[in-house]
Amino acid sequence: MSAGADGYVRDLDYVDVVHPRMAPVWLDYVAALQGVARPRPVDGYDYCDLGCGAGLSLNMLAASDRRGRFVGIDANARHVARAEEFRQAGGLNNVRFLADDFAAAAALDLPKFDYIALYGAMSWVGPEARRQALDFVRARLKPGGLVLVAYNVMPGSAALAPLRRFMLAASSPEQPATARIVAAREALAALKASGSQFLRDHAAATRALDAAIDGDPGYLAHEYFNAHWHLPYFAEMRADVAAIGADFVGSATIEANSARLCIPRPLRSLYDRTQGLNERELVKDMVLGRKFRLDVFARGGRHVTGDAHFGLFDGLAFALPTRSAASMPQNFRFPAGRTTLRSAVAVPLIAALAGGPVTLGELVRQPGLADHPVAEIIGELNILIAGREAQPARGPKHALGQDGDRFRFGAPLSGRTLDAFLAVDRARFVAAPALGTGLHLNATPARAGRGRLVRRCPMGGRSAETAPIGYRQ
Numbered sequence: 001m002s003a004g005a006d007g008y009v010r011d012l013d014y015v016d017v018v019h020p021r022m023a024p025v026w027l028d029y030v031a032a033l034q035g036v037a038r039p040r041p042v043d044g045y046d047y048c049d050l051g052c053g054a055g056l057s058l059n060m061l062a063a064s065d066r067r068g069r070f071v072g073i074d075a076n077a078r079h080v081a082r083a084e085e086f087r088q089a090g091g092l093n094n095v096r097f098l099a100d101d102f103a104a105a106a107a108l109d110l111p112k113f114d115y116i117a118l119y120g121a122m123s124w125v126g127p128e129a130r131r132q133a134l135d136f137v138r139a140r141l142k143p144g145g146l147v148l149v150a151y152n153v154m155p156g157s158a159a160l161a162p163l164r165r166f167m168l169a170a171s172s173p174e175q176p177a178t179a180r181i182v183a184a185r186e187a188l189a190a191l192k193a194s195g196s197q198f199l200r201d202h203a204a205a206t207r208a209l210d211a212a213i214d215g216d217p218g219y220l221a222h223e224y225f226n227a228h229w230h231l232p233y234f235a236e237m238r239a240d241v242a243a244i245g246a247d248f249v250g251s252a253t254i255e256a257n258s259a260r261l262c263i264p265r266p267l268r269s270l271y272d273r274t275q276g277l278n279e280r281e282l283v284k285d286m287v288l289g290r291k292f293r294l295d296v297f298a299r300g301g302r303h304v305t306g307d308a309h310f311g312l313f314d315g316l317a318f319a320l321p322t323r324s325a326a327s328m329p330q331n332f333r334f335p336a337g338r339t340t341l342r343s344a345v346a347v348p349l350i351a352a353l354a355g356g357p358v359t360l361g362e363l364v365r366q367p368g369l370a371d372h373p374v375a376e377i378i379g380e381l382n383i384l385i386a387g388r389e390a391q392p393a394r395g396p397k398h399a400l401g402q403d404g405d406r407f408r409f410g411a412p413l414s415g416r417t418l419d420a421f422l423a424v425d426r427a428r429f430v431a432a433p434a435l436g437t438g439l440h441l442n443a444t445p446a447r448a449g450r451g452r453l454v455r456r457c458p459m460g461g462r463s464a465e466t467a468p469i470g471y472r473q
């Protein structure tokens with residue numbers, strides 16, 4: 001297999017995928033929700049995607065928000081060439097891509113960043129590369145800046161480590177990645193047919209096996225066939241990031257920030273009695289079985305409570321990207337169980353959101369909402385966001401001009417950027433300027449030139465968590 005000196009796969013490219021939750025506005029929302037005050041960029045911002053792969057996510061962010069200046073860095077020159085192809089197709093001049101590894105990136109002439117994403121970049125590289133990536137963040141993240149670290153995690157990934165070993169053992173490192181995958185799939189199919197006790201004991205391994213048999217070879221190569229596979233617990237990743245001066249803010253998986261939404265009743269009292277952050281997150285990880293965490297950290301954020309908390313939402317707005325108010329569900333299923341919206345707040349809230357992106361300041365003055373405590377409005381709004389029905393937006397409708405209209409369900413999403421992205425093979429995403437991020441399009445109508453948004457996919461959910469599978473649907 002052709003791998004770099006660092007043992008990273010080089011002979012099969014990673015999948016083209018968009019991670020909508022990399023959006024600055026989404027990360028800002030996590031910080032606001034968690035009560036973390038920090039200086040927020042006002043006049044444009046700098047964003048770095050370290051280990052950007054083929055750059056579709058970053059191109060999508062750049063297309064969605066022309067105020068941002070984006071830099072993507074990846075050691076694989078073919079990935080960078082593909083990212084550049086997307087950039088040119090989209091006519092984007094606020095993003096650039098650099099073919100450098102983490103060590104070389106430190107010496108590049110780059111600005112300080114307001115946001116840095118390490119999406120998948122820490123899970124498949126060795127200790128030296130992880131240290132270099134974190135050193136880059138230490139040197140380049142502004143005070144108040146946010147870093148998104150998305151990584152494979154224990155205990156959710158526990159059953160996958162032996163499965164990976166089994167796949168590696170079925171082939172030789174000298175074979176090309178494609179041949180290794182063929183051999184690994186044959187071995188997995190035989191294992192499944194054998195009635196393996198290991199698979200019977202580990203449902204997660206069985207699901208991963210099925211996904212590996214059907215999955216995109218590019219994804220499989222990068223997930224399982226690198227020399228390194230790093231599986232930390234949250235506590236270990238938190239300690240590594242703390243060492244470069246950034247503290248845990250919260251999860252970009254919104255429901256994971258709320259005990260009400262993610263801790264089922266039998267565990268609530270244990271959770272409430274658990275004191276330390278590491279221990280509480282472990283309880284969540286045991287409940288949720290998360291294989292992949294999307295953790296947001298801040299350099300120098302300050303926790304605020306009480307009324308000061310509400311001020312943190314200034315500058316953000318909120319929108320319903322895919323639904324009409326009339327079709328909005330009242331019930332949502334979260335890991336903690338079923339949650340029903342409180343109609344006294346939810347009805348006027350949804351009506352206000354349906355008119356286009358609105359700020360919290362505008363929401364609390366709406367008829368029907370003005371008499372309710374702000375915390376209650378935020379609570380209902382957060383259920384809609386965690387339930388993938390509402391999203392943070394770049395600003396209120398009146399400030400967004402034309403961009404404010406482009407996210408509506410069923411609206412024509414035509415325009416240069418859409419056409420350009422659709423022209424590139426396999427693109428299934430479209431930039432949504434109101435939301436400052438990409439949305440997943442239903443492939444068929446998108447190909448016909450008019451986008452209808454896939455309802456469940458706007459902010460990741462299945463499509464981002466299990467990207468290669470969701471991507472192909």
Ligand SMILES: C[S@@+](CC[C@H](N)C(=O)[O-])C[C@H]1O[C@@H](n2cnc3c(N)ncnc32)[C@H](O)[C@@H]1O
Pocket residue numbers: 006008014017019050051052053054057073074075076079100101102103118119120121124125129222
């Ligand atoms: C699993 S991919 C994730 C890509 C992208 N962030 C995403 O989530 O779609 C990891 C990326 O890290 C890059 N990478 C691995 N080691 C690296 C290093 N030492 N320096 C820079 N990039 C590296 C790989 O080339 C690959 O594109």
